[in-house]
Amino acid sequence: MTFGSWVCLVAPLAGFLAITLAGTRITRSQAGWISTGSVFVGFAGAVVAFLDAWGRDAEQRVELTTAWTWLKAGEFQVGLELLIDPLSLVMMLVVTGVGGLIILYSNGYMAGDDEERRYFAYMSFFVFSMLLLVQGGNLLLLLVGWGLVGLASYLLIGFHHERPSAVAAAKKAFVINAIGDAIMALGFFLAIAHVGSLDFGAVFGAAESGELSDTVVTLLALGLLGGAVAKSAQIPFHTWLPDAMEGPTPVSALIHAATMVTAGVYLICRTHLVFEAAPDVQHIAAILGLATLLAAGVIALVQWDIKRVIAYSTMSQIGYMFVGAGVGAYGFAMFHLVTHAFFKALLFLAAGIVIHHLQGEQDMRRMGGLRTSMPFTHLTFLVGTLALVGIPPLAGFWSKDAILSSALDQGGALGWILFVGGLLGALLTGMYSLRLYFAVFHGAEYAGRHEGVEAPHVEEHGEGPRSMTVPVGVLAAGSAVAGLLQIPGVWHPFENWLEHTVEPLVHASVGEEWLTSALAVSLGVLGSLLAWRAFTAGRELVPEGAIRRTLEHKLWFDEIYDAAFARPAQAAAVGLRDRFETPVVQGGLDEVAEGTLRGASATSAVQSGLLRTYALAITISVAVLALIFLVVR
Amino acid sequence: MSGPGVPWYLAISAILFSIGVAGVLLRRSPLIVLLSLEIMLNSANLAFVGFSRLFGEMDGQVFALAVMAVAASEVCVGLGLIVAMARRNLALDVDLFTELRG
Numbered sequence: 001m002t003f004g005s006w007v008c009l010v011a012p013l014a015g016f017l018a019i020t021l022a023g024t025r026i027t028r029s030q031a032g033w034i035s036t037g038s039v040f041v042g043f044a045g046a047v048v049a050f051l052d053a054w055g056r057d058a059e060q061r062v063e064l065t066t067a068w069t070w071l072k073a074g075e076f077q078v079g080l081e082l083l084i085d086p087l088s089l090v091m092m093l094v095v096t097g098v099g100g101l102i103i104l105y106s107n108g109y110m111a112g113d114d115e116e117r118r119y120f121a122y123m124s125f126f127v128f129s130m131l132l133l134v135q136g137g138n139l140l141l142l143l144v145g146w147g148l149v150g151l152a153s154y155l156l157i158g159f160h161h162e163r164p165s166a167v168a169a170a171k172k173a174f175v176i177n178a179i180g181d182a183i184m185a186l187g188f189f190l191a192i193a194h195v196g197s198l199d200f201g202a203v204f205g206a207a208e209s210g211e212l213s214d215t216v217v218t219l220l221a222l223g224l225l226g227g228a229v230a231k232s233a234q235i236p237f238h239t240w241l242p243d244a245m246e247g248p249t250p251v252s253a254l255i256h257a258a259t260m261v262t263a264g265v266y267l268i269c270r271t272h273l274v275f276e277a278a279p280d281v282q283h284i285a286a287i288l289g290l291a292t293l294l295a296a297g298v299i300a301l302v303q304w305d306i307k308r309v310i311a312y313s314t315m316s317q318i319g320y321m322f323v324g325a326g327v328g329a330y331g332f333a334m335f336h337l338v339t340h341a342f343f344k345a346l347l348f349l350a351a352g353i354v355i356h357h358l359q360g361e362q363d364m365r366r367m368g369g370l371r372t373s374m375p376f377t378h379l380t381f382l383v384g385t386l387a388l389v390g391i392p393p394l395a396g397f398w399s400k401d402a403i404l405s406s407a408l409d410q411g412g413a414l415g416w417i418l419f420v421g422g423l424l425g426a427l428l429t430g431m432y433s434l435r436l437y438f439a440v441f442h443g444a445e446y447a448g449r450h451e452g453v454e455a456p457h458v459e460e461h462g463e464g465p466r467s468m469t470v471p472v473g474v475l476a477a478g479s480a481v482a483g484l485l486q487i488p489g490v491w492h493p494f495e496n497w498l499e500h501t502v503e504p505l506v507h508a509s510v511g512e513e514w515l516t517s518a519l520a521v522s523l524g525v526l527g528s529l530l531a532w533r534a535f536t537a538g539r540e541l542v543p544e545g546a547i548r549r550t551l552e553h554k555l556w557f558d559e560i561y562d563a564a565f566a567r568p569a570q571a572a573a574v575g576l577r578d579r580f581e582t583p584v585v586q587g588g589l590d591e592v593a594e595g596t597l598r599g600a601s602a603t604s605a606v607q608s609g610l611l612r613t614y615a616l617a618i619t620i621s622v623a624v625l626a627l628i629f630l631v632v633r
Numbered sequence: 634m635s636g637p638g639v640p641w642y643l644a645i646s647a648i649l650f651s652i653g654v655a656g657v658l659l660r661r662s663p664l665i666v667l668l669s670l671e672i673m674l675n676s677a678n679l680a681f682v683g684f685s686r687l688f689g690e691m692d693g694q695v696f697a698l699a700v701m702a703v704a705a706s707e708v709c710v711g712l713g714l715i716v717a718m719a720r721r722n723l724a725l726d727v728d729l730f731t732e733l734r735g
Contacts, residue, residue, distance in 0.1 A: 608731060609730075609731025609732055609733075610727075610728060610731055611727045611728075611730065612657075612658055612727060612728065615657055615658055616658055619654055619658065
């Protein structure tokens with residue numbers, strides 16, 4: 001198990017280093033193949049580790065392997081250790097599997113770009129960082145991986161660095177992630193102070209056993225939650241994700257759909273013992289998830305850019321995962337993570353084929369009727385959309401409803417609010433996803449239903465190269481069948497796989513599960529029908545007016561943050577510069593320099609060159625010395 | 634021994650020394666400065682001989698001879714400098730030679 005895991009971790013790193021060090025000695029497509037190969041080798045390693053673990057009993061599936069002691073400060077030690085257990089194996093398989101498919105797709109999508117090598121190097125680097133995050137055996141290594149994926153995200157969002165909007169989006173993502181990182185680091189400082197170690201065992205043991213006071217545990221949990229919320233783009237740290245769509249489409253698929261943004265969910269599941277010791281914080285996580293779920297759902301109703309709709313959809317679905325983790329249904333949250341990785345990556349990649357085919361067009365209003373000219377993409381996109389809405393037997397149905405039934409089982413006011421909110425979210429999901437689907441694939445060719453929009457140019461050769469269509473096909477197949485890993489009442493291998501590692505707090509009964517499913521599916525279908533009706537009538541789901549304007553401004557979050565944080569910070573910076581730095585600091589230095597110069601020129605006046613002055617000086621000195629000798633003697 | 638006591642010779646030496654110092658500091662012609670320097674050296678010689686007489690040792694007188702030798706060589710160099718200045722038609726004024734430049 002450990003060998004496979006080390007191979008899994010090191011292969012993408014080797015790929016990254018190889019591409020970086022080879023530089024221009026390899027061709028651009030060779031860089032692509034190196035990157036793809038390295039990640040698939042990592043996938044093979046993960047599969048080997050998985051098969052090994054599968055053959056063992058549940059209790060023996062945990063292994064902690066240390067490379068060497070990395071950091072030592074007095075009593076505090078941190079080792080370069082990996083923790084391989086069912087939870088990390090799930091993530092490893094998802095990251096390398098879906099990641100490998102997306103990088104394979106990138107070979108076709110990014111072909112012809114001048115800086116392809118840089119792109120593939122960054123992609124391999126990202127996969128390595130994400131693996132470090134999920135395999136990290138202590139909180140510090142997790143934090144290292146956490147920071148590195150943030151870096152990779154920044155580098156890849158700003159990949160088209162000649163575009164100012166892309167650079168700005170990259171900065172925004174990084175800054176908001178840094179806020180989350182800082183909050184998490186503060187939590188870690190508390191852990192070091194009170195527990196003396198950052199090893200999972202030590203921290204979780206201390207949290208569980210009641211050794212730490214309530215305040216400390218709550219603060220630690222809040223720190224972890226802060227980091228998770230920023231990385232997973234939940235309210236209030238969500239504003240970076242829609243802008244992150246400035247990056248190339250495969251980047252959006254990999255980082256901002258399948259893997260990085262789900263790191264927050266993984267974190268909560270991994271540190272669930274801390275959250276269980278601070279149940280209030282866990283409930284806050286669920287509530288934030290619910291808020292994001294609904295907010296993102298309604299905002300998606302008025303977006304025109306394909307990628308933004310899918311981005312808000314991602315935000316919404318991660319909200320579901322937070323709800324799951326918040327009520328203690330860790331297994332189901334992870335299950336939704338896996339199925340979501342499949343169908344969200346599928347949606348992004350299929351959208352990428354459409355964008356590629358239309359030579360860069362991303363506005364829904366300039367598309368339409370593509371189901372005849374792009375049948376394969378149409379089918380796969382439809383599969384992804386239906387999986388997202390949660391239509392049986394596709395993947396999303398099984399996972400989303402599992403979370404909702406867990407919320408129902410939770411009971412109490414919180415449980416009911418989450419349940420009803422989640423169902424409302426299912427309705428919204430139906431509405432915005434089908435709106436997108438119809439606008440792109442149905443209606444007149446390049447409908448341009450709104451005036452003054454002309455038809456875009458079209459490429460003439462097929463839907464796309466095989467490197468792009470094969471991964472999309474594989475992901476579509478995955479979206480179709482992956483859900484069948486969890487059929488309530490019949491078999492649940494996924495739940496069993498994770499049960500020992502992350503024991504869930506709630507166990508929904510079979511009746512609850514089927515009831516929830518019935519409600520969720522009917523609402524999803526209702527939403528789809530509403531979208532269909534609006535589409536055929538040629539109108540928008542949200543009519544013009546104050547509500548629409550608020551949604552178009554994304555609930556004014558950007559404006560509020562700008563007024564509350566960005567402008568005051570800039571004003572403070574300018575004020576400090578004008579009132580402190582320039583006069584005091586710079587002025588002080590200037591004064592010192594000038595003083596030295598003045599002293600020097602005054603002193604140099606002594607060297608007049610006049611012989612008699614020097615003679616006088618000697619005479620006076622001798623006289624003084626003689627006097628001193630006489631007095632002292 | 635008869636005659637004025639040794640302190641008187643030392644007093645003369647001191648007075649001569651002060652006159653020499655005043656001359657070095659106050660006169661502008663390099664020739665007169667050299668002259669004053671000679672006066673100072675001679676006053677030192679007088680002091681040496683006076684002390685030699687006081688302690689009955691010959692060391693003072695021997696050293697006075699050495700001082701005379703040094704004075705002589707120093708005058709050679711000094712007068713050489715002054716002659717060189719006069720040959721270039723430079724004004725013989727110490728105040729004008731403030732820079733170490735050819």
